[in-house]
Amino acid sequence: MNEDKLKIGGHEFNSRFILGSGKYSMKLIEAAIKYAGAEIITLAVRRANTKENENILDYIPKGITLLPNTSGARNADEAVRIARLAKALGCGDFVKIEIMRDSKYLLPDNYETIKATEILANEGFVVMPYMYPDLNVARDLVNAGAATIMPLASPIGSNKGLATKDFIQILIDEIDLPIIVDAGIGRPSQACEAMEMGAAAIMSNTALATAGNLPAMAEAFKNAIEAGRKAYLAGLGRVLTRGASASDPLTGFLRD
Amino acid sequence: MENQFFVDSEFLSPGALAKKHQLENDPASRKNHMEYLPGMEIIKSDVCESVMSHVNSYEPGKYAASDVKAALEHDTCTIEDFKALLSPAAENFLEQMAQRARLETSKHFGNTVYLFTPLYIANYCENYCVYCGFNCYNHIQRMKLSMEQIEHEMKIIADSGMEEILILTGESRTKSSVEYIGEACKLARKYFRMVGLEIYPVNTDEYKYLHECGADYVTVFQETYDTVRYEQLHLFGHKRVWPYRFDSQERALMGGMRGVAFSALLGLSDFRKDALASALHVYYLQRKYPYAEMSLSCPRLRPIINNEKINPLDVHEKQLCQVLCAYRIFLPFVGITVSSRESAEFRNGIVKIAATKVSAGVSTGIGDHESKYTGKESSDAQGDEQFEISDSRSLEKMYSDISEEGLQPVLNDYLYV
Numbered sequence: 001m002n003e004d005k006l007k008i009g010g011h012e013f014n015s016r017f018i019l020g021s022g023k024y025s026m027k028l029i030e031a032a033i034k035y036a037g038a039e040i041i042t043l044a045v046r047r048a049n050t051k052e053n054e055n056i057l058d059y060i061p062k063g064i065t066l067l068p069n070t071s072g073a074r075n076a077d078e079a080v081r082i083a084r085l086a087k088a089l090g091c092g093d094f095v096k097i098e099i100m101r102d103s104k105y106l107l108p109d110n111y112e113t114i115k116a117t118e119i120l121a122n123e124g125f126v127v128m129p130y131m132y133p134d135l136n137v138a139r140d141l142v143n144a145g146a147a148t149i150m151p152l153a154s155p156i157g158s159n160k161g162l163a164t165k166d167f168i169q170i171l172i173d174e175i176d177l178p179i180i181v182d183a184g185i186g187r188p189s190q191a192c193e194a195m196e197m198g199a200a201a202i203m204s205n206t207a208l209a210t211a212g213n214l215p216a217m218a219e220a221f222k223n224a225i226e227a228g229r230k231a232y233l234a235g236l237g238r239v240l241t242r243g244a245s246a247s248d249p250l251t252g253f254l255r256d
Numbered sequence: 257m258e259n260q261f262f263v264d265s266e267f268l269s270p271g272a273l274a275k276k277h278q279l280e281n282d283p284a285s286r287k288n289h290m291e292y293l294p295g296m297e298i299i300k301s302d303v304c305e306s307v308m309s310h311v312n313s314y315e316p317g318k319y320a321a322s323d324v325k326a327a328l329e330h331d332t333c334t335i336e337d338f339k340a341l342l343s344p345a346a347e348n349f350l351e352q353m354a355q356r357a358r359l360e361t362s363k364h365f366g367n368t369v370y371l372f373t374p375l376y377i378a379n380y381c382e383n384y385c386v387y388c389g390f391n392c393y394n395h396i397q398r399m400k401l402s403m404e405q406i407e408h409e410m411k412i413i414a415d416s417g418m419e420e421i422l423i424l425t426g427e428s429r430t431k432s433s434v435e436y437i438g439e440a441c442k443l444a445r446k447y448f449r450m451v452g453l454e455i456y457p458v459n460t461d462e463y464k465y466l467h468e469c470g471a472d473y474v475t476v477f478q479e480t481y482d483t484v485r486y487e488q489l490h491l492f493g494h495k496r497v498w499p500y501r502f503d504s505q506e507r508a509l510m511g512g513m514r515g516v517a518f519s520a521l522l523g524l525s526d527f528r529k530d531a532l533a534s535a536l537h538v539y540y541l542q543r544k545y546p547y548a549e550m551s552l553s554c555p556r557l558r559p560i561i562n563n564e565k566i567n568p569l570d571v572h573e574k575q576l577c578q579v580l581c582a583y584r585i586f587l588p589f590v591g592i593t594v595s596s597r598e599s600a601e602f603r604n605g606i607v608k609i610a611a612t613k614v615s616a617g618v619s620t621g622i623g624d625h626e627s628k629y630t631g632k633e634s635s636d637a638q639g640d641e642q643f644e645i646s647d648s649r650s651l652e653k654m655y656s657d658i659s660e661e662g663l664q665p666v667l668n669d670y671l672y673v
Contacts, residue, residue: 023366025664046671074547078673085671101547104589157363209366210359 004233006201008178009094009126009147011065015039016195017225018067018180019218020205021056022047023157028214029059036218040065042096042203045086046072067128069096076115083120095120096150097129106156110137114144121145130182133167138175149175150203152183153194157206159186162194172198188217188224195228196236259523261386261489263563265395276393279384279491289487289496296500297459297507303544304502307536310335311481316528319343328352333586338535341582342528350574353581357610360588368666369658370591370613371651372420372452373413376622377401377440379639381426383493385479387524389560389642390426392493396561399622399639400431406440409625410447416617416629416651419668420450422475426642427456427495434462438469445470450670452517456494457504463511472672474508475517476501477553481533482525489524505541514670515549516541517593522576523557523568531579535586551591551613552583558597558643573602577609584610596645600657603647607663616654618645 005012019038021029033041041060045068048056060066068086073079076099083095097120099112113129114137121127126147131137133151141149151171154163161184162168172179178200185191191202202225211217262280264273278285292298319340327337328349340346341353378400381390389396401409413421421444425432437455444451452473453466463474480486483498490496505516518537520530531554538550554576556568571579576598583592594603594611596618603614619628622639626632629650649657658665 023362023368025367025659025662044669047666047669072669072671073673081673082671103547103549104542106589159363206363206366210362 004229006178008128011126013039013065015222016201016229017191017222018042018182018201018203019208020203021060022071023205023209024214026056026059029056030061031215032208032218033061033064035215035222036208037222038064038218040067040094042067042069042205043086043091044069044071045082045089045091048089065094066091067094067096068092069098069130070116071098071100073097073099073116074101075099075109076112076119079112079116080119083116083125084123087125093124094126094128097127108132108152110134113137114140117141117146118144121147128180133164133171135167135170135174138171142175142177146177148178148180148200150180150182153181153190154184156183158184159207159210160184161186161190165193165197168194168199169197188220191221192224192228192231195225196231198232199228201225259387259557259566259569261563261566263394265393265562267395268393272393276384280386283487286487286491287496289490289498290483291497292500293494293497295459296494296497299460299503299507299510301503301506301544303506303537303540304499306540307533308481310339310536311529311533314339314529314532316343316526319345321345321348324349327585328356335536335539335586338582338586339532341585342531342579344528346582347574347578350578350581353578353585354609357581357584358608360584361610361612364588365612367663368612368669369607369663370420370666370669371418371616371654371658372422372450372613373418373615373617373651374422374424374454374620375406375409375413375444375625376424376620376639376642377406377409377437378428378432379426379622379642380428380431381493382428382430383495384491385493385495386489386491387521387557387560387566389562389640394560394562396640397638400436401623403439403443405623407443409623410443412625412629413617414447417655417667418617418651419448420452420670421448422452422454422473422615423471424454424642425456427493429456429494432456434458434465438466441466441469441471445672449668450672457501457507460507460511463508463513465511467512470672472514472670473517473549474505474513474515475519475553476504476508477519477521477555478502478534478537479521480525481520481530481537485525502537505537506545509541509545509548513548515551517551517553517591519553519555521555521557522571522579527571527575527579531582535583538587538590549591550587551593552587553593553595554580554583555595555597558646560643561640576602577606580606580610596647596649597643598646600647600649604657604661607658608661614654614658616649616651618648620645 070079070082154160182203323340454475593613621641
């Protein structure tokens with residue numbers, strides 16, 4: 001159990017909780033990271049300050065892996081340009097592809113995401129694409145060089161939980177890359193459930209940002225994610241959908 | 257009670273005064289406000305019809321408390337729910353609306369508040385809009401900044417830490433040409449991450465040109481969606497053409513702009529209908545251009561130079577708050593801007609509920625940032641302001657006030673790509 005690491009593009013992490021940083025005060029980032037036990041934090045390149053005013057990078061402790069995202073990109077071309085900009089800004093090789101052609105629900109554009117993934121993977125980025133859970137797309141992303149697959153649980157910011165549960169399960173069952181559930185996870189119990197299903201990690205922002213006590217909620221998520229992971233590794237017991245398990249089976253009389 | 261908009265200036269020539277009076281008193285002397293002028297592009301769009309069919313049939317008085325309660329219980333807000341939330345019946349549910357609005361705001365924007373500042377580069381205007389300080393018959397100090405002066409202003413603003421700028425002009429194509437504005441955008445790109453425009457409506461190819469010059473966001477206020485009232489308030493000039501103005505945002509998006517902003521000027525007509533129209537304008541255009549970023553403003557009428565008595569009539573702070581909460585519940589994903597027309601107290605309160613963007617370090621005059629930002633008297637001439645602002649906080653003060661409220665100020669949320 002101690003050797004259970006999250007592996008992304010040749011890097012190893014102990015924590016399976018990826019933090020968002022976009023919806024709460026920068027002053028809370030350090031506490032959020034601490035209580036979440038997080039080792040990766042996302043960063044919207046479009047919001048990165050270029051001037052001396054409060055710079056989000058100043059609030060992120062050293063040793064934490066930055067995961068710049070391409071939010072604001074409407075197509076592959078824009079995402080690629082934002083990713084290159086992030087690298088030039090010194091944010092490292094990781095990039096989370098977010099391409100939205102819809103400003104209302106912010107649903108990811110799978111087609112453009114595949115295109116951007118291929119280009120950036122070829123350039124040496126560790127590409128983590130945010131996507132709508134579709135098995136064919138996930139396979140295309142694997143072929144395009146993605147390091148993980150990040151399916152949404154429900155619309156971003158909605159806190160509605162695992163609305164796409166069955167489809168995420170299919171990705172977990174069929175795709176060899178880590179499946180990181182991203183967007184829509186609103187409660188620790190939902191994070192735990194996704195981890196029990198076999199998700200490799202959870203990414204969350206709004207659930208923490210909208211909580212009454214952000215550090216406390218970060219810790220609650222951390223514990224839930226760890227519990228879910230342990231349950232998954234332990235192997236969950238079976239669940240009967242109907243009736244009970246009879247100690248005297250109806251078919252016990254059969255002789256051969 | 258109505259506003260008394262007509263003010264005569266002793267500086268007008270007898271001929272100009274006679275023309276002004278004729279425009280004011282003889283509707284037949286005014287051009288058809290629904291007819292395009294030569295050079296105005298006509299686009300094929302059904303957005304206007306979709307919006308106005310709702311607005312024309314909207315009867316705010318017919319909604320009851322039960323409709324408002326039902327609207328607040330629904331997971332998603334339908335157009336019918338939105339109409340209920342804008343109705344007089346909803347005024348008794350303001351706190352519940354605010355609670356719901358705050359929840360929606362936090363889900364979509366967290367605790368962030370964006371900051372920007374406007375930069376007026378010229379106040380020449382060829383229109384007679386009776387409520388506006390820039391109107392062509394109002395005797396004010398007119399000015400158009402040179403490129404050197406614009407750059408000087410921009411440097412001062414950028415030095416204050418601001419990363420987003422909104423460039424404004426009066427509506428005069430001859431004094432402030434599209435090329436002049438384009439050059440200002442190119443300069444702005446040197447100093448700011450995000451450049452917005454609030455200028456007279458232009459054609460698609462001109463929006464495309466301005467986008468190429470660095471502008472990414474276009475704001476056009478419809479002022480009022482009530483075409484009859486619009487005709488009585490915009491007596492002369494290009495701005496008088498209501499449908500060309502209505503289609504501005506769509507032309508801007510067709511021209512490649514990332515985002516567009518909308519607004520009615522509350523207090524000009526029935527504010528509930530104007531709020532309904534503004535939000536539906538966003539709603540239908542978003543369905544047609546789902547990738548576009550959209551935002552709403554909610555200005556109320558303010559006093560102007562030479563007419564201190566102009567006021568927003570029945571749109572008090574409570575009504576304004578109701579409109580903003582209804583906007584947020586109906587369109588959780590849109591930006592909502594509250595300008596310095598409103599008081600510091602109102603803006604401090606509303607950013608905790610529904611607003612996501614506020615201006616800071618504001619001047620609505622021309623060429624006076626140096627004196628306002630540094631206290632240093634400028635030797636250059638200055639142009640008069642468009643309206644009186646209410647909240648004059650600097651960027652620094654606004655930043656610290658917002659932070660003290662537990663919110664996170666954000667100076668930029670865009671990348672020009």
